[in-house]
Amino acid sequence: MTNFWAAIVFWILAWMINIWIARQNETKILNLFPPILFGVSVMFIWEASVVHFEVSPVILPPPSAIYYKFISSIPILWGDFVQTALKGALSGYFIGCGAAFVVSLIADRFKFFERGVLPIANFLAAMPIIGIAPILVMWYGYGWHSKAAVVAVMVFFPILINTVQGIKMSDKIHRDLMQTYNANYLQTLLKLRLATAMPFIFNGLKICTTLSLIGAIVAEFFGSPIRGMGFRISTEAPRFALDMVWAEISVAAIAGSLFYGGVVLLEKKITFWHPSQRGRA
Amino acid sequence: MNKKLWINSDNKTVPVICMITFIVIIWYGFSIVLNAPWEFDKAKRSSITLSTTELVSQTWSQKRPKLPAPHQITKEIWDTTVNKKVTSKRSLIYHGLITFYETIYGFAFGTGLGILLSIGIVYNKATAMSVMPWIITSQTIPILAIAPMIVVALGSAGFSGLMPIVIISMYLSFFPVVVGMVKGLKSPEQLEVDLMKTWSASKAQVLFKLRAPKSTPYLFTSLKLGMAASVVGAIVGELPSGGGGGLGFRMLSGSTFGNTLHIWSGLFSAAILAGSLISIIIIIERVVLKRMALET
Amino acid sequence: MQSEVIKVSNLDLTFEASDGPVHALKNVNLKVNKGDFVSFIGPSGCGKTTLLRVLADLDEPTNGQVNVNGVSPKEARESRAYGYVFQAAGLYPWRNIAANIKLPLEIMGYSKEEQVKRIKKVLDLVELTGFEKKFPWQLSGGMQQRASIARALAFDAEILLMDEPFGALDEIVRDHLNKQLLELWKSTQKTICFVTHSIPEAVYLSTKIVVMSPRPGRIIDVIESTLPSDRSLEIRDSKDFIKISQRVREGLRAGHSDE
Numbered sequence: 010m011t012n013f014w015a016a017i018v019f020w021i022l023a024w025m026i027n028i029w030i031a032r033q034n035e036t037k038i039l040n041l042f043p044p045i046l047f048g049v050s051v052m053f054i055w056e057a058s059v060v061h062f063e064v065s066p067v068i069l070p071p072p073s074a075i076y077y078k079f080i081s082s083i084p085i086l087w088g089d090f091v092q093t094a095l096k097g098a099l100s101g102y103f104i105g106c107g108a109a110f111v112v113s114l115i116a117d118r119f120k121f122f123e124r125g126v127l128p129i130a131n132f133l134a135a136m137p138i139i140g141i142a143p144i145l146v147m148w149y150g151y152g153w154h155s156k157a158a159v160v161a162v163m164v165f166f167p168i169l170i171n172t173v174q175g176i177k178m179s180d181k182i183h184r185d186l187m188q189t190y191n192a193n194y195l196q197t198l199l200k201l202r203l204a205t206a207m208p209f210i211f212n213g214l215k216i217c218t219t220l221s222l223i224g225a226i227v228a229e230f231f232g233s234p235i236r237g238m239g240f241r242i243s244t245e246a247p248r249f250a251l252d253m254v255w256a257e258i259s260v261a262a263i264a265g266s267l268f269y270g271g272v273v274l275l276e277k278k279i280t281f282w283h284p285s286q287r288g289r290a
Numbered sequence: 291m292n293k294k295l296w297i298n299s300d301n302k303t304v305p306v307i308c309m310i311t312f313i314v315i316i317w318y319g320f321s322i323v324l325n326a327p328w329e330f331d332k333a334k335r336s337s338i339t340l341s342t343t344e345l346v347s348q349t350w351s352q353k354r355p356k357l358p359a360p361h362q363i364t365k366e367i368w369d370t371t372v373n374k375k376v377t378s379k380r381s382l383i384y385h386g387l388i389t390f391y392e393t394i395y396g397f398a399f400g401t402g403l404g405i406l407l408s409i410g411i412v413y414n415k416a417t418a419m420s421v422m423p424w425i426i427t428s429q430t431i432p433i434l435a436i437a438p439m440i441v442v443a444l445g446s447a448g449f450s451g452l453m454p455i456v457i458i459s460m461y462l463s464f465f466p467v468v469v470g471m472v473k474g475l476k477s478p479e480q481l482e483v484d485l486m487k488t489w490s491a492s493k494a495q496v497l498f499k500l501r502a503p504k505s506t507p508y509l510f511t512s513l514k515l516g517m518a519a520s521v522v523g524a525i526v527g528e529l530p531s532g533g534g535g536g537l538g539f540r541m542l543s544g545s546t547f548g549n550t551l552h553i554w555s556g557l558f559s560a561a562i563l564a565g566s567l568i569s570i571i572i573i574i575e576r577v578v579l580k581r582m583a584l585e586t
Numbered sequence: 587m588q589s590e591v592i593k594v595s596n597l598d599l600t601f602e603a604s605d606g607p608v609h610a611l612k613n614v615n616l617k618v619n620k621g622d623f624v625s626f627i628g629p630s631g632c633g634k635t636t637l638l639r640v641l642a643d644l645d646e647p648t649n650g651q652v653n654v655n656g657v658s659p660k661e662a663r664e665s666r667a668y669g670y671v672f673q674a675a676g677l678y679p680w681r682n683i684a685a686n687i688k689l690p691l692e693i694m695g696y697s698k699e700e701q702v703k704r705i706k707k708v709l710d711l712v713e714l715t716g717f718e719k720k721f722p723w724q725l726s727g728g729m730q731q732r733a734s735i736a737r738a739l740a741f742d743a744e745i746l747l748m749d750e751p752f753g754a755l756d757e758i759v760r761d762h763l764n765k766q767l768l769e770l771w772k773s774t775q776k777t778i779c780f781v782t783h784s785i786p787e788a789v790y791l792s793t794k795i796v797v798m799s800p801r802p803g804r805i806i807d808v809i810e811s812t813l814p815s816d817r818s819l820e821i822r823d824s825k826d827f828i829k830i831s832q833r834v835r836e837g838l839r840a841g842h843s844d845e
Contacts, residue, residue, distance in 0.1 A: 024416070024420075027416040027419065027420050030416070030419065031414075031416040031418075032415075040419065043416065043420040044419065044422075044424060047421065047424065048424060065446070067446050068444075068446055069443065121305050121308075123305075124301075124302050124305040125302075125305030125308055126309055128302060128306050129306065129310070129313075132565060133561075135514070135518040135564055135568050136560070136565070137521050137522040137526075137557075137560050137564060139434070139525070139526060140525060140537075140538075140541055140553075140557040140561075143541055143542070143544070143545035146545075147356070147545070148356065182674055183676055185672070186672070187693075188643075188644060188663070189642055189644070189663065189669070189670040190666065190689075191663050191664045191665075191666055192693045196692075196693050200693070201678070204678065204680045219429050219432075223432040223433075226432050227434050227437075230529060231542075231545055242438060242439060243438050246436075246439040246442050246530070247438070249446075251439060251443065254439045258432070258436055261432050262427065265429075265432070280680075281680075282679035282721065282723070283679070
């Protein structure tokens with residue numbers, strides 16, 4: 010009983026602290042507090058509400074239960090992670106990105122091809138590509154290969170669109186300069202247009218990190234060996250073992266965040282020169 | 291005088307048509323290749339040898355093809371839309387409408403939620419600092435992947451029917467809207483904001499007269515992304531529902547019972563649904579932006 | 587006998603804008619000799635930048651003959667006959683200053699040792715030694731422009747085409763750069779075509795001043811400067827300087843009232 014009100018009080022306190030922090034000048038350390046405080050206060054309310062309102066664990070387990078389940082199932086979770094995230098999502102991501110990159114170079118070189126492909130790519134990028142999952146599972150079997158195929162297709166179109174746009178984006182003044190040097194197509198591509206395309210390419214790469222994980226997991230709904238995050242979720246959910254499901258979700262969230270964070274770090278290194286990276290946007 | 295070859299002009303229709311024709315031809319080719327093993331097996335069992343024309347025509351008319359030929363898919367769609375009663379569970383339109391409603395409601399709620407959140411983020415720094423990182427993290431939680439759980443959980447709590455699916459659809463579409471609108475609401479230049487200040491404009495006036503109009507281009511971009519996400523959410527939400535209906539359900543039952551034509555026709559219908567909805571947004575966008583002279 | 591480096595006869599350029607054709611250049615005739623410093627001056631729309639771009643083969647004329655180094659602008663560009671300096675520095679932000687200067691040298695295939703030698707030489711010329719590792723955004727506007735000029739000097743090109751390179755800088759920096767440019771011209775003996783819309787700058791720098799006027803873009807007057815080739819900034823107060831400036835001003839006014 011008291012836990013619930015304690016959680017409410019904590020929530021209010023946390024908000025007040027956040028408002029105070031917001032009024033201060035931005036300092037790096039202080040900036041970490043608001044999201045953490047917010048998240049922690051949500052956790053407390055969650056835990057306390059589940060107990061206080063006697064919410065059935067079948068609907069929403071408390072964070073503590075999820076935590077215990079997580080700790081006790083690390084081997085299973087790790088196996089699932091390797092199957093889905095590493096084998097399925099990651100390989101699909103690289104295949105899709107590589108293919109998209111090659112096609113955008115072709116599209117850049119042959120304008121006729123670009124004008125035909127780009128509208129179709131835009132159309133397909135908006136389509137529920139996930140629907141292709143059952144078909145790919147049928148073709149490539151239950152193993153991780155079909156999941157990688159699904160991810161590759163999902164990732165292909167956004168990366169293609171972003172890369173093509175990025176390669177086009179160089180400033181006229183830079184291109185004129187290249188013309189005065191009589192640089193050929195390859196030199197202009199390598200020395201100018203790829204560099205200016207990087208910010209756009211990274212936009213696409215970032216979006217696709219989360220997409221690839223989701224694609225791999227959902228593809229497993231359509232068929233999977235007895236391993237994998239999607240498999241685990243689709244079998245544990247009907248058994249109402251929601252704590253396991255939430256543990257898998259946590260793994261997915263952590264994996265997704267790490268993947269995304271990794272790409273952001275790479276972006277900082279490669280596009281260090283872009284105004285958005287220099288904090289002067 | 292520079293004469294531009296038609297091949298170098300900006301016209302898009304010819305290249306697109308060429309591309310589509312090319313894809314259809316390749317498709318027919320792959321149909322033969324992928325469906326051939328089954329034909330060979332069948333022929334071996336009845337000790338027949340197939341001529342090439344027989345092989346080609348038969349691979350293009352299998353009942354359960356690995357890769358249906360385009361004309362098979364078109365025929366299937368035609369059969370299940372025009373030739374069936376709209377209320378029949380065998381009608382593609384019946385399923386299409388279910389998915390349509392889920393999408394529209396999810397999109398509407400998602401956009402509303404997204405706009406409210408973005409206003410909160412732009413106007414309240416505490417909200418921005420606390421909530422924004424979590425919104426971004428929320429997208430790493432593969433909502434699609436936990437669709438089964440959400441449907442099950444909400445089902446036991448008494449929410450059944452389309453509701454859980456609408457929630458999934460809403461969850462997917464609010465994120466692009468938040469990100470886009472935050473960027474859009476913040477897009478006015480400092481001097482434009484200062485000008486409003488010299489007129490002693492209230493916060494609401496600044497919001498409605500400056501920030502909102504300026505964010506329209508960003509809004510439309512987000513709406514297009516959000517709509518695509520809503521369709522995906524609706525379809526995946528239908529998967530664990532068991533018996534409801536909708537295009538996702540249709541594709542899943544096709545997958546379970548090996549009816550590949552169901553899968554493909556469902557997929558194409560979903561594409562048509564998403565495509566039409568997004569085209570409507572694009573048309574509205576063109577009209578609105580032109581009237582506001584914000585066309586880029 | 588001075589050799590003709592640039593010869594323009596009956597040059598015409600009309601381009602299609604969204605609201606109708608624009609007659610950017612009409613019947614332009616011009617001769618530039620080796621070692622000349624020619625300024626092009628005129629109000630906006632007089633075609634001075636367009637003329638420079640035609641010389642650089644960045645724009646194509648509709649009519650007329652243009653010869654650079656005795657060949658067409660395209661062939662001149664392909665043989666890397668000139669260096670171009672734009673209005674904005676146009677440095678690549680992902681390369682440091684040294685790498686930016688290296689860019690044309692890489693493209694034109696100079697050896698690594700040559701590259702290092704030339705980078706050092708031109709940075710010295712524009713007084714930017716020590717800034718090799720800095721990135722463009724770490725430099726002021728004036729320094730960026732100097733780097734851009736250094737880049738244009740790095741490879742062997744007899745001609746330098748400069749499009750209002752100092753337009754975005756303040757007066758004091760501008761004076762300093764003008765002086766440096768003159769010294770550079772004297773020591774390298776290049777032929778320089780320089781677009782500006784500052785009368786004192788044009789008169790101070792040039793051996794020949796081409797006054798242009800807009801709609802349609804055409805040459806109103808060509809003034810051979812009577813000033814001595816050794817000039818300090820004080821020359822701007824001399825009688826000859828003022829006389830030439832007045833003649834330029836009259837030409838500009840005449841072109842303006844033609845409309």
